[in-house]
Amino acid sequence: MRSHLPERESKLARLEKLKQIRSPMLQHARDISTYLLPYAGRYLVDERNRYEDRYQDIIDETGLSSLEILEAGMMATRTSPARPWFRLQVADPALNKRWRVRQWLQICDDVIGRMFRKSNTYLTLSGLYSEQGAFGTGAALVTDDFDAGIHCTQFTMGEYSIATDNRGRVNTLYREFQMTVSECVLEFGLENCSKTTRKLFSERMYDSPVKVAHAIEPRSFEEREPGRRDNRNMPWASCYFELGAEPGEYLRISGFRRFPCLVPRWRVTGGDFWGTGPGSKALGGTKQLQIEQLRKGEAIDYQTRPPLQVPPSLMNRDQDLLPGGQIPYEQTTPQGGVRPAFEVNLRLDWLQEDIVDVRRRIERAFFVPLFQPIGTLSDTTQRTAQEILQRREEMLTMLGPVTQRNQNELDEPLIDLAFDRAIDARLLPAPPEELDGQELEVEFLGPLAQALKAVEAQNIDRFTFALGTIGASKPEVWDRFNADAWVDHMSDRLGVHPDLVIANDRVAIIRQRRAAAEAAAAQSQAMAVQAKTARDLAAADTASQNALTDVTRQYSGIV
Numbered sequence: 001m002r003s004h005l006p007e008r009e010s011k012l013a014r015l016e017k018l019k020q021i022r023s024p025m026l027q028h029a030r031d032i033s034t035y036l037l038p039y040a041g042r043y044l045v046d047e048r049n050r051y052e053d054r055y056q057d058i059i060d061e062t063g064l065s066s067l068e069i070l071e072a073g074m075m076a077t078r079t080s081p082a083r084p085w086f087r088l089q090v091a092d093p094a095l096n097k098r099w100r101v102r103q104w105l106q107i108c109d110d111v112i113g114r115m116f117r118k119s120n121t122y123l124t125l126s127g128l129y130s131e132q133g134a135f136g137t138g139a140a141l142v143t144d145d146f147d148a149g150i151h152c153t154q155f156t157m158g159e160y161s162i163a164t165d166n167r168g169r170v171n172t173l174y175r176e177f178q179m180t181v182s183e184c185v186l187e188f189g190l191e192n193c194s195k196t197t198r199k200l201f202s203e204r205m206y207d208s209p210v211k212v213a214h215a216i217e218p219r220s221f222e223e224r225e226p227g228r229r230d231n232r233n234m235p236w237a238s239c240y241f242e243l244g245a246e247p248g249e250y251l252r253i254s255g256f257r258r259f260p261c262l263v264p265r266w267r268v269t270g271g272d273f274w275g276t277g278p279g280s281k282a283l284g285g286t287k288q289l290q291i292e293q294l295r296k297g298e299a300i301d302y303q304t305r306p307p308l309q310v311p312p313s314l315m316n317r318d319q320d321l322l323p324g325g326q327i328p329y330e331q332t333t334p335q336g337g338v339r340p341a342f343e344v345n346l347r348l349d350w351l352q353e354d355i356v357d358v359r360r361r362i363e364r365a366f367f368v369p370l371f372q373p374i375g376t377l378s379d380t381t382q383r384t385a386q387e388i389l390q391r392r393e394e395m396l397t398m399l400g401p402v403t404q405r406n407q408n409e410l411d412e413p414l415i416d417l418a419f420d421r422a423i424d425a426r427l428l429p430a431p432p433e434e435l436d437g438q439e440l441e442v443e444f445l446g447p448l449a450q451a452l453k454a455v456e457a458q459n460i461d462r463f464t465f466a467l468g469t470i471g472a473s474k475p476e477v478w479d480r481f482n483a484d485a486w487v488d489h490m491s492d493r494l495g496v497h498p499d500l501v502i503a504n505d506r507v508a509i510i511r512q513r514r515a516a517a518e519a520a521a522a523q524s525q526a527m528a529v530q531a532k533t534a535r536d537l538a539a540a541d542t543a544s545q546n547a548l549t550d551v552t553r554q555y556s557g558i559v
Contacts, residue, residue, distance in 0.1 A: 007223075008241060008248060011215045015174045018161035025274055029135050029157050032279045035286045036063045037134040043158035045176050045211050045243075059293040062359045063286035066366035067133055070278065073371030074129040077447040078406065081122045084113065085446040086415060090438045100432040105440075111427050112418045119148035121414070127154045128264060128410065133366065136266045136277035137162075139173065141216075142417045143260065149421050152262075162263055162273050163217075170263040170273075170409070171236075172217040176243070182206040184242075188252055194245040211243040212251065216261060231255045260417065264410035266402060282365035289358045292351060299346040370398065403448050412442050460486070 026043060033041035038054035058064065079085050088105045089096050096102065116122065128138035135157045145151035155175060163172035181200045184193055190201060193210075200208045216238050224233045231238075234255030241250050265275025363369065419440075422428050464486065471478050484507070502510070 008239070008250065011174075011239060011241075012213075014217075015161070015176070015213060015215070018163060018172075018174055021273065022161050026158065028280070028283075031287075032134050032283055033157070035283065035290065036067055036279050037130065038064075040131060040134065041157045045159075045178055046209060058290070059297075060289045060355075060359075062289060062362050063282055063366075066282070066363050066368050067130065067279065069368050069371055070133045070366040071126060071130040073367065074133070075122075075126050077371070078403070078449075079122070079125050079411070079446065081117055083445075084109065085444060085449075086112075086411065087443045087445055088415075088419075088440050089443050090435065091441055092438065095434055095438065098434060101434055104429065104431055104435070108419070108422070108428055111422050112415060115149040115418050115422065119145060119150050120152055121150065124152035124154045125410075128262065131157060132264050132266050132275070133277050134279035136275035136280060138262075138264050140262045141173075141260055142262060142414065144421055144424075149425060149427070150418055164271070164273055165218075168268070168271060170261070170265075171259055173261045173263065174216075175214045177212055177214070179210050179212050180206060181208045181210055184210045184212065184251070188240065192251050194242045194249060196244075197242065213241055213243055215239045215241075216256070216259070219255065236260070257420065258416065259413070262410050262413055264406050266405070268405075278365045278367070282362045285358050285362045285365070289355065289362065292355050292358065296348065296351050296355070299348055299351065302346065367399065399448060407442075407444060407449075411444065415442055 029041060030043060033054075034057050038058065086109070088108050090101070090105075096105075124140050128140055131138035131154075137157070139155040139160050139162070141153045141155070143151050143153070159177055160173055160175040162170050162174075165171045179187070181197055184197055185201055190198060193201070197210055200206075200210075216236060219233075219235060219237045223237070224235075231254035234257055236256040236259055238252075238254045238256060238260075239250055240252045266277035268275050467477060467481060
């Protein structure tokens with residue numbers, strides 16, 4: 001794709017600038033990769049498909065295992081594929097209670113949920129939690145896919161750079177990566193590749209590496225033509241180009257309506273671009289643990305295979321040092337024979353206690369007690385299931401700030417991108433008229449999000465229990481209780497599926513029909529009583545002396 005747009009060179013300059021901003025934290029990220037996430041991190045463009053032993057520096061895997069527990073725990077409590085973890089709604093609570101609106105919103109939830117399950121979304125989310133927990137920042141690109149609706153491409157630390165806008169939101173991502181010649185030609189077309197790549201392709205050097213850069217950043221108003229909405233006039237620009245190609249050459253120029261990247265950060269300080277995560281907190285303890293395990297092994301070696309003191313006559317001779325072995329020595333030597341060079345009596349119990357303490361520190365840094373509350377209990381006290389659940393809910397609130405940031409930087413952008421794709425692919429029916437001009441919002445239903453709402457649900461539950469106690473002796477107190485509002489609040493706080501709670505407009509119809517049926521039944525019963533009375537009067541005996549004849553005699557002669 002030939003272009004004489006001057007911004008390609010400015011993009012290269014910005015790429016180098018973002019790399020300079022990123023460079024101070026890369027060494028720290030390398031240490032994290034070495035001790036906590038050996039299979040992640042790509043700090044050179046040509047590190048693709050390198051399978052050297054990345055675990056050689058890990059003697060104790062506590063840090064790696066704790067990070068895996070954090071990854072699995074975040075996945076299970078935030079975005080589990082086994083249960084609904086989000087729900088669309090509108091800002092007006094009254095609209096959310098209308099049956100047509102709730103039905104349409106439920107269809108949207110189901111379509112987006114199927115899109116996530118059919119694509120590689122959940123695999124990408126798992127990888128993002130791992131990188132976010134280790135490095136403090138994760139990144140992925142979400143693009144359209146013909147079969148699944150969307151496709152996610154996860155990036156690893158070292159191969160991308162980011163920048164933020166004036167509100168601290170990530171709105172720019174530059175990436176350097178490597179492709180083969182065949183991949184480049186298939187993706188961008190032979191005519192758009194550089195002369196070097198076309199020459200390699202003509203020579204059938206299909207697996208030769210090609211260095212490619214990808215820039216995603218906002219387009220200025222000067223770069224967009226008013227009234228046009230094609231790829232080159234969308235709010236975000238997407239430009240691929242080969243590194244080292246001739247000036248003005250692009251592999252592809254396109255764009256996006258919204259920022260297509262997911263860049264969740266664990267914790268951000270001030271106006272920093274990059275986040276910090278539990279891996280930074282646990283790195284020191286992880287390094288200490290490797291040294292202590294090494295020293296423990298050396299101490300055991302000293303006690304099981306101590307350095308020996310041998311007579312000169314036995315030097316440079318094969319010795320049988322295994323248990324039960326026989327070693328000759330000179331009897332003429334007063335203290336002949338093979339003996340330890342010095343007495344080795346190291347206190348391994350002190351070292352082992354410190355190792356246990358360091359392991360607990362690492363596990364706390366990665367919130368292992370939060371996601372494994374039973375396995376991390378150090379005492380033998382018997383606890384009920386209710387106590388363990390309450391302990392877990394209390395600890396889940398510790399991740400409240402992280403949960404809020406992930407909702408803003410990961411969950412909501414992902415749902416927005418999937419919703420846009422569902423509309424473009426015409427997978428959703430037309431919305432009801434009540435939603436005209438209404439803005440959709442996302443409510444999160446995962447255990448982490450629900451734990452933050454559980455406090456209010458517990459307060460409502462205690463209030464209801466106390467009201468029932470008082471109502472047993474003073475029934476008039478129930479006149480103050482709004483049962484419909486109680487159902488709405490408790491179902492919302494507990495994340496109950498909307499199909500299990502009947503909408504208010506349908507409840508009104510049901511109650512109207514019930515009242516009509518009860519009125520009809522009462523009228524029918526009254527008519528039956530009147531008919532029975534008429535039949536009894538018609539069959540009454542008026543010839544003999546009785547109460548009826550006494551009454552009729554009183555009125556005789558009146559007319």
